[in-house]
Amino acid sequence: MEASVSAAVSVSALAMSVIFMVLIILIFTIKLLVKLIPYEAPPAPPARKVSAASSQPEQDDQVAAITASLAAHMGKRPDEFRIVNIQSR
């Protein structure tokens, strides 16, 4: 019993050391990352960039699609009328 308790203490000491070591490495990794890639004032998260970047062609597609189907229903040629803008929901 005593032996195993002392083994447990050894293991605990070792494990705490490993944990602190791993997390300290992580801290320095983060500090490096944050230093290399600083936050820029106008918050332009990729997520929004995406929608901004791709919305234009997508809306073009939508305009094309809607024009085509409208044309089909109205019995006109797509170039006889023009959809200028689509307000999304």
Add this chain to the structure above:
Amino acid sequence: MEASVSAAVSVSALAMSVIFMVLIILIFTIKLLVKLIPYEAPPAPPARKVSAASSQPEQDDQVAAITASLAAHMGKRPDEFRIVNIQSR
């Protein structure tokens, strides 16, 4: 090598033939279908028909259910008042 390349050419020729054959059969199937079941002007897709057809009895049920629970809460008999219509959200 040469033998297997020529085998590959044979296989390719055959496979392309099969693909064209299968898809041509499909084309005629579609043409037949479209001819047999032409599109009818007022677009009444089953999806809407369903809701239209079943909404009435469903609403009846809803009216009944709501009447019953209202009755319970108001302490009146269901036939003492009448719900005429329910506006869905």
Add this chain to the structure above:
Amino acid sequence: MEASVSAAVSVSALAMSVIFMVLIILIFTIKLLVKLIPYEAPPAPPARKVSAASSQPEQDDQVAAITASLAAHMGKRPDEFRIVNIQSR
């Protein structure tokens, strides 16, 4: 055949007895439950209680969180201004 049909009749009689027995026990269980825990007039279902009970601390947290992030963006200290209420969507 005849033997097995009569066996089927026995089994059916027995099974119906068991079903009625089980469901009668359930009926008495329900009656007991409803008697012990009567319905109380102002309907306060736990569901609502929960949201009522926990919404206050949650909103406190939200106020704290929003205050903190606003502070970060406005470059002020959190105690320089105060958010009084948040209207949820």
Add this chain to the structure above:
Amino acid sequence: MEFSFSSSASKIVHSTAFTSLESGDALMIGVACLLVYLAIWKKFEPLLLLPMGFGCLLANVPMSMMASTDTGGLLNFFYQGIKHEVLPPIIFMGVGALTDFGPLLANPTTLLLGAAAQIGVYMTLIGAVFLGFNMQEASAIGIIGGADGPTSIFLASKLAPHLLAPIAVAAYSYMSLVPLIQPPIMRLLTTEKERKVKMEQLKPISQTVKIIFPVAVTIVCCLMLPGVTPLLGMFMLGNMFRESGVTARLHETAETHLINIVTIFLALAVGSSMTAESFLRLETLKIIALGLLAFAFATAGGVIFGRIMCKLSGGRVNPLIGSAGVSAVPMAARVSQKVGAEEDSSNFLLMHAMGPNVAGVIGSAVAAGVFLSLFGDASTSMDTHAALAPIIGNPEPGMQAVATVVEAIKQ
């Protein structure tokens, strides 16, 4: 291997399903199309019958490896979920999450109507034995009268897996036909005066009772009939998610996407068991006939018991709510409402009929439990399985082969 044009062409021709399409397969493809037609254009339980019909279509394309007996195939994989009784209990959890026991708790004696409707189960059992089915098969066929799809599948997969396909098809088809089958029987067995009986408002029920009820049912019923625990226990768990008020996330998932996913897999798997070999038999016709009998007797049983309750209560129970004891939630309750309203348009039976309706679900689960207690013991099911292996295939050879081998070596 040689791949000349001609040898390859011959190989392709021989690998088409046409070369091995037998008349049975073609007929089953027709049956599949019929199911799809009924699902879409006749609205016969479309959530089940559409994927079931489509699964049947896929399974009957020769060499498609999509039959439930094609080990290693996609639908055989889903079929394992039926065979090992995983999918029906998950469906039942979702059904529990969708069920409101309020009307039942407000009027608990309607549980007896759910019991009385089980008479259809037993009439059918006797009829099935009369037609030559053995007791296990007859039980699985009888449960069609319970009008409960997952229960039917659950019991059939345990007691008579070789009859799973026709039983499932009969159960779901007749469930869809409830609005056609029930009203004439209801009118036949009641007087106009009885149909006009107005029922008292239901008492409101404390939320606490609603929370305790599923636990109580689980303890009472599962202790008495342990075989039904997977089904009834999961049903009640789903209801706890609903009523507890603290597990909204789980409730939402259980009653929407989880039940939908499992429904797709279950229906495909049932459809995949509809092969010519298992479906185009005299037994199927018998089962379809017996299923109709089951529904008619279940309706009659409920209505007659409703009349008895009407008498005993001094005319405070409308016997029309008895027919709702068959399960088929909420269709059967709507039928009660409709037939009642035809007689007197100010008569609102819907909520009163929901009591026997959910009681019918409990009732048929209990009936299944009784059958499992009687016929579902380990040795029997093993025997059944061994006997059926040549017919239904043996999709789980691993374990059993190991057992055999270990035995063999020991000797």
Add this chain to the structure above:
Amino acid sequence: MEFSFSSSASKIVHSTAFTSLESGDALMIGVACLLVYLAIWKKFEPLLLLPMGFGCLLANVPMSMMASTDTGGLLNFFYQGIKHEVLPPIIFMGVGALTDFGPLLANPTTLLLGAAAQIGVYMTLIGAVFLGFNMQEASAIGIIGGADGPTSIFLASKLAPHLLAPIAVAAYSYMSLVPLIQPPIMRLLTTEKERKVKMEQLKPISQTVKIIFPVAVTIVCCLMLPGVTPLLGMFMLGNMFRESGVTARLHETAETHLINIVTIFLALAVGSSMTAESFLRLETLKIIALGLLAFAFATAGGVIFGRIMCKLSGGRVNPLIGSAGVSAVPMAARVSQKVGAEEDSSNFLLMHAMGPNVAGVIGSAVAAGVFLSLFGDASTSMDTHAALAPIIGNPEPGMQAVATVVEAIKQ
């Protein structure tokens, strides 16, 4: 087979669970009801404890075939997902999808608080060894101090599967008690002045850093402690779904219906392992006592290290955020906020406490990784498994039997 009324009746009577209900089963049904009560009326982690309690209820109905050891049963099927370590990593993916590492990235030194709180893990390990548990068992018990449910289940299923049930129950129960356990310890170990420390606003973090961070953590931590890869890797994948901005569909599914589905299955499976045999032992009481010790020491470790950081930073760190290092997101951070606001209502610690809070999740995963590196090697786990087979049953006989047989034949 004969089916006379009397023989059938006797069969049904003998097949009820009553005839084989032992006092242990009845007691466990009581424990199950207690868990359900705590979940619903005391709001103890209801998403886990409600299905866990219900699973325990079902498992302890004799002959229901719902215990985790009943091969072929429904809950045994779900239990395979724990045994083979599939479910906890999927849960962790969902937790990652719900986690915002912003506060941690803005103040990375708070990772040390997440490390310091692990002292609870090691005090408990030592205590457990002192109480007679072996090293693997003691590790699995110690991790309760990490206050992280999936990590506890993951580690217990690897190192001490026979203790899974009490460990899981203790972990989730104490996680719910964080608001009761922590405040007195926090007040005891800090001065009023320290509690009033106001912290600087957190810096905003570039989205790019938020995207790179999970990859960096995965590479750094998993290379050093490969055993924890399933858990930590999936956690970081979930966070990638969230931060990348290009996988909104996957993010939504991971943090809602997928985690909900897996939670239901996981909790039922854990509950199903709470059988009288595995739960009603002295060990369970010891584990419950050690779990409380673990939480207290974890809180103390975090707060004391917070004081050290307060000193070293010249009073810019409020030591109250140290207690949040235990995981239990976001409850522990709320406790920091609350205790801080009691002292000075203009003190906003919530966001600052989120840093150590998510650091605590990483910290306990790392602690689990260390244990797996030390005790989790193949041979040990095999030995463990063999040793435990008579106790926990052997739900995967197929593979091993084959191996044995092949060996036997070779000789």
Add this chain to the structure above:
Amino acid sequence: MEFSFSSSASKIVHSTAFTSLESGDALMIGVACLLVYLAIWKKFEPLLLLPMGFGCLLANVPMSMMASTDTGGLLNFFYQGIKHEVLPPIIFMGVGALTDFGPLLANPTTLLLGAAAQIGVYMTLIGAVFLGFNMQEASAIGIIGGADGPTSIFLASKLAPHLLAPIAVAAYSYMSLVPLIQPPIMRLLTTEKERKVKMEQLKPISQTVKIIFPVAVTIVCCLMLPGVTPLLGMFMLGNMFRESGVTARLHETAETHLINIVTIFLALAVGSSMTAESFLRLETLKIIALGLLAFAFATAGGVIFGRIMCKLSGGRVNPLIGSAGVSAVPMAARVSQKVGAEEDSSNFLLMHAMGPNVAGVIGSAVAAGVFLSLFGDASTSMDTHAALAPIIGNPEPGMQAVATVVEAIKQ
């Protein structure tokens, strides 16, 4: 076991992945990061490439047990879903639920463009044989030209599982590059006048036709090429959920959370098969080169056939819609629209290009079916598997070992 500080420390050091990290692993971690980069910052099919890259990262951490060949590991578990062809058909069901066949039905001759684009498949097949691949491998590589991810994975897992990783990566990467690869080829092979051709409005289609179409495709195609039933059948089932109008619940689940869940598992599993051993070979470079060839030829085939249709129709077909025959829905159709609009901004080709686009999906499924008919018979696939076992590991030893043992004993 002894646990002194030094022995434990040595154990931990030896259990880190660093000690067994080889240059191949490190390189693959780099490849993984590249995929993640392309997914997030270049938007290369992020829903697939992000989890795929992350799976590759996890799999290449030594001793993480996350490679597809690590029996018992988490990603090996998901990999079984590819190996047994469960996941790709479920994805295809979701794709079917997302697909509108309206434009194809309005202009069925565009199916020929979907066929013509398959020329890329066969040019690549010939090229692959020329580069020394055998016929099965060459088929699996060729299908990259079909530009259809699930079909590529499905076929590769059947005919050349050892090449699954590079084939999947090539397929999804080039699918993302469609907007870069196609336009120059389209402009090269068409005249300005042709690019300015305006097409007539599409006829509206009866809903009934839309409902019957998937059943008709299933019957026609699966009877002729039964091997493709799991893929094509499930695709059409998903479309039935969409068009039938009676299964809204199932439709919603199939096209959202179910396809998302399966996408996560599938992509992780594919990523987990990208080990140094299987990926860092000359074959991978060859496959990547052949994949580019495949896409270029597919585009050319479609455009050239489009010119032929333009001629034959008397100038009523714009050949630019031919390039959409490669699948890659809806990207390829958008490319047609964009290139057309560059020439004349009043030219709306999008809806017209959707016809060949969905035809391309059917076309590559049919192409896969032909390969399965030619090379996918039972004996061949067995041989293939046995031959590959030393390379790809044998993740399903149970069944086969049993079979072997039973054989051995019989003798």
